[in-house]
Amino acid sequence: MRVPIQWLEDYVNIDHIDQKELIEKLVLTGSNNEGTEKVCEDISNVVVGKIEKITSHPNADKLCICSVNVGDETIQIVTGATNISEGDCIPVAKHGAIIADGVKIRKGKLRGEPSNGMLCSLEELGYDKANIPKEFDDGILILNGDYELGMSIQEALRLNETIIDFEITPNRPDCLSMIGMARETAATYNLDLNYPSLELKNETGHIEGMAKVVIEAPDLCKRYVARVVKDIKIESSPMWMQLRLMHAGMRPINNIVDITNYVMLEYGQPIHAYDLDSVSDQTIIVKRAEEGEVAVTLDDKERKLSSETLVIADSKRTIGIAGIMGGGNTEISNETQNILIEVATFDKSNIRKSSKELGHRTEASSRFEKGVSAELPPIVVDRVCNLIETLKAGTVVSGMIDVYPTHQEEVKIPYRVSRICDVIGSDISEEEVIALLERLEIKTTREDNQLIATIPHFRLDLEKEIDLVEEVARLYGYDKIKMTLPQFNSWGARTNAQNIEEKTKFELLASGVDEILSYSFVSPRDLDKIQCPEDSYLRNQVRLINPLGEEYSVMRTSLIPNVLEVLARNSNRKCPGARIFEIGNIFLPRENELPIEKKVLTIGCYGDHEDFFTLKGIAENVFAGLGISGVRYEKEKQHPTYHPGRCANVVWNDHILGTIGEIHPNVCENFEMDSRMYVADLDFNILLQIARQDQKFTPIPKFPAIERDIAVLVKDEITSHEIEQVVKKHGGGLLESVKMFDLYKGKQIPEGYKSVAYELIFRAEDRTLVDDEVNTIFDKVLKELETELEAQLR
Numbered sequence: 001m002r003v004p005i006q007w008l009e010d011y012v013n014i015d016h017i018d019q020k021e022l023i024e025k026l027v028l029t030g031s032n033n034e035g036t037e038k039v040c041e042d043i044s045n046v047v048v049g050k051i052e053k054i055t056s057h058p059n060a061d062k063l064c065i066c067s068v069n070v071g072d073e074t075i076q077i078v079t080g081a082t083n084i085s086e087g088d089c090i091p092v093a094k095h096g097a098i099i100a101d102g103v104k105i106r107k108g109k110l111r112g113e114p115s116n117g118m119l120c121s122l123e124e125l126g127y128d129k130a131n132i133p134k135e136f137d138d139g140i141l142i143l144n145g146d147y148e149l150g151m152s153i154q155e156a157l158r159l160n161e162t163i164i165d166f167e168i169t170p171n172r173p174d175c176l177s178m179i180g181m182a183r184e185t186a187a188t189y190n191l192d193l194n195y196p197s198l199e200l201k202n203e204t205g206h207i208e209g210m211a212k213v214v215i216e217a218p219d220l221c222k223r224y225v226a227r228v229v230k231d232i233k234i235e236s237s238p239m240w241m242q243l244r245l246m247h248a249g250m251r252p253i254n255n256i257v258d259i260t261n262y263v264m265l266e267y268g269q270p271i272h273a274y275d276l277d278s279v280s281d282q283t284i285i286v287k288r289a290e291e292g293e294v295a296v297t298l299d300d301k302e303r304k305l306s307s308e309t310l311v312i313a314d315s316k317r318t319i320g321i322a323g324i325m326g327g328g329n330t331e332i333s334n335e336t337q338n339i340l341i342e343v344a345t346f347d348k349s350n351i352r353k354s355s356k357e358l359g360h361r362t363e364a365s366s367r368f369e370k371g372v373s374a375e376l377p378p379i380v381v382d383r384v385c386n387l388i389e390t391l392k393a394g395t396v397v398s399g400m401i402d403v404y405p406t407h408q409e410e411v412k413i414p415y416r417v418s419r420i421c422d423v424i425g426s427d428i429s430e431e432e433v434i435a436l437l438e439r440l441e442i443k444t445t446r447e448d449n450q451l452i453a454t455i456p457h458f459r460l461d462l463e464k465e466i467d468l469v470e471e472v473a474r475l476y477g478y479d480k481i482k483m484t485l486p487q488f489n490s491w492g493a494r495t496n497a498q499n500i501e502e503k504t505k506f507e508l509l510a511s512g513v514d515e516i517l518s519y520s521f522v523s524p525r526d527l528d529k530i531q532c533p534e535d536s537y538l539r540n541q542v543r544l545i546n547p548l549g550e551e552y553s554v555m556r557t558s559l560i561p562n563v564l565e566v567l568a569r570n571s572n573r574k575c576p577g578a579r580i581f582e583i584g585n586i587f588l589p590r591e592n593e594l595p596i597e598k599k600v601l602t603i604g605c606y607g608d609h610e611d612f613f614t615l616k617g618i619a620e621n622v623f624a625g626l627g628i629s630g631v632r633y634e635k636e637k638q639h640p641t642y643h644p645g646r647c648a649n650v651v652w653n654d655h656i657l658g659t660i661g662e663i664h665p666n667v668c669e670n671f672e673m674d675s676r677m678y679v680a681d682l683d684f685n686i687l688l689q690i691a692r693q694d695q696k697f698t699p700i701p702k703f704p705a706i707e708r709d710i711a712v713l714v715k716d717e718i719t720s721h722e723i724e725q726v727v728k729k730h731g732g733g734l735l736e737s738v739k740m741f742d743l744y745k746g747k748q749i750p751e752g753y754k755s756v757a758y759e760l761i762f763r764a765e766d767r768t769l770v771d772d773e774v775n776t777i778f779d780k781v782l783k784e785l786e787t788e789l790e791a792q793l794r
Contacts, residue, residue, distance in 0.1 A: 078110040601680075
């Protein structure tokens with residue numbers, strides 16, 4: 001919500017308040033600031049001038065020469081503008097002036113004729129082209145009104161204005177208005193609030209018989225108020241109104257449309273004006289549209305409607321989509337003589353749904369879908385008529401049509417001062433609480449020895465006692481609340497699953513792996529990049545109904561693309577290496593049910609010092625930390641995402657925990673990655689089930705160990721796991737551990753064979769072993785290796 005300070009000053013006296021302090025104070029009371037800007041802040045030496053004479057340029061058909069009075073002198077300016085006339089007041093950038101984007105103006109010659117400055121458009125004064133009135137789109141700004149020649153354009157038009165951009169939360173639709181923000185300002189500083197004048201002095205006739213309103217869908221239209229204005233005179237709005245609209249981010253159109261937009265910004269209540277003579281039988285009907293009906297809106301687009309879309313119709317046709325946009329068939333034009341002003345309240349859920357179905361969101365719909373008070377329409381319609389009368393844009397007809405089938409009930413909330421103090425954590429007296437609430441126009445009465453707060457109609461967000469606690473707290477001042485520890489009878493604790501997850505993260509961080517968090521919404525093309533087969537179950541993804549775009553249109557079924565994307569991004573940023581992990585959900589769809597959310601741990605790395613065994617070591621650290629033993633690795637050659645010769649399944653008992661290995665070169669290329677990448681993709685749900693939190697530690701052995709090294713020659717297809725299983729099987733109770741420490745293939749080794757060396761450690765718990773005992777076991781192990789695996793001692 002863009003709030004020009006000068007406009008805010010119409011309703012609350014803040015002249016004595018520093019603007020920086022004002023912003024900080026409003027932020028502390030709940031109005032978050034998204035930024036500020038100064039209108040025409042960088043403009044200098046641009047003054048008000050008056051064109052006294054226009055002559056043709058002797059050497060150019062599309063240029064003319066203007067004699068411009070700038071107060072202390074008359075200067076000659078050559079221009080190509082076509083919308084100027086003698087006697088016009090215009091902004092003039094003199095020699096040495098600076099205009100928008102820091103452009104400096106210097107005198108010179110144009111086609112041989114001296115030009116000592118430039119006539120300025122609104123865009124050259126720094127205004128957004130989207131907000132500039134159509135009449136000044138490609139032309140010079142013509143100033144309507146009396147101005148002192150030579151005075152600064154900032155001073156003449158009050159352009160040295162600060163605009164505050166507030167972030168309005170969805171529960172505070174009342175703040176989507178200048179008066180709403182003025183209320184917040186007045187409450188924050190305990191100042192008086194000045195509401196706009198609704199006085200009408202020159203009403204004529206009576207509305208009876210001139211128009212009729214029928215509500216056929218009272219469940220969707222809570223209230224419809226209408227007034228008639230005749231003898232309309234369509235022209236440009238005064239400059240002050242145009243500037244305020246532009247500063248608030250809206251484009252001026254003409255006086256009638258500008259007034260409706262102005263009052264909408266003022267009160268937060270959307271308004272629409274119809275050409276009354278174009279309304280058949282001067283009858284307004286609020287009803288549901290016919291299924292498949294097509295309506296042409298003010299933007300000249302055909303929009304197909306559903307039977308749940310609320311429309312405004314006359315006796316023959318649809319003339320507008322309620323709460324979203326009016327129809328082109330009753331649009332205000334230069335020939336309009338009589339208008340009907342509509343101020344209504346529509347069901348917010350219906351407007352939100354209709355706006356979404358039509359794919360069309362407007363200033364009106366954005367307000368209606370958050371909620372608008374049904375008590376506002378009579379006030380707002382009178383304010384519109386007041387401005388029409390003030391600007392002499394028409395004659396207001398006496399009386400109004402007010403159809404109010406669903407009255408907005410007055411909200412009353414019982415509250416306790418003691419409860420407010422307990423939640424806030426500060427002692428606030430009853431008198432102070434009542435006074436703070438009254439600053440927000442919340443009146444307090446006492447009924448049966450209980451305090452009752454009567455909520456003003458515009459505060460649709462206040463429903464319970466806790467809502468009043470928040471109101472008191474923010475006005476009392478969060479900065480005044482003392483820091484105290486919360487009082488609890490019991491303390492919460494992590495679940496077993498949460499403890500295991502924390503332990504997993506600890507082990508990963510201790511291994512130098514950084515945690516990442518990526519989006520659950522992904523692109524279906526991500527699976528193509530990891531070479532996922534077309535018939536893979538991973539292709540069965542949950543599609544979003546209303547995605548932000550194709551790249552976020554489905555729910556992920558694998559974390560591997562997310563991890564590879566982050567690794568590739570780090571590499572592209574010249575990071576020499578990275579280790580990352582994510583513990584997150586993947587989503588597997590079920591028919592007519594919510595998808596299955598399966599938790600996955602994916603670890604990835606790349607860099608000069610990273611390889612398969614680095615990643616395997618990281619994974620083993622995790623298993624050790626979780627008390628998981630007996631994990632083995634089996635070759636996997638069919639996984640399309642991984643290098644076929646450098647990939648393994650991680651197996652525990654009969655369960656496949658996941659896959660670990662080097663990423664396929666084609667996949668690396670898909671992610672524009674030059675370095676090798678390594679990824680472990682593990683089923684975290686299984687890890688949660690097999691993790692042991694009750695790990696037992698054995699004391700340091702009292703007796704020494706005997707170590708034996710063994711190097712055997714085996715066929716390439718024999719795995720280290722198979723060798724270790726044979727050793728453990730026949731090593732007996734004295735074999736404490738077996739670890740591979742060398743793998744060799746070279747000229748001394750026959751083709752198809754490899755040399756594998758192991759360290760065997762023997763120890764007894766009750767005595768010191770002697771060589772004969774160990775030698776017997778060692779010989780038996782060697783014999784069984786020869787028998788079962790055809791191993792040869794080197």
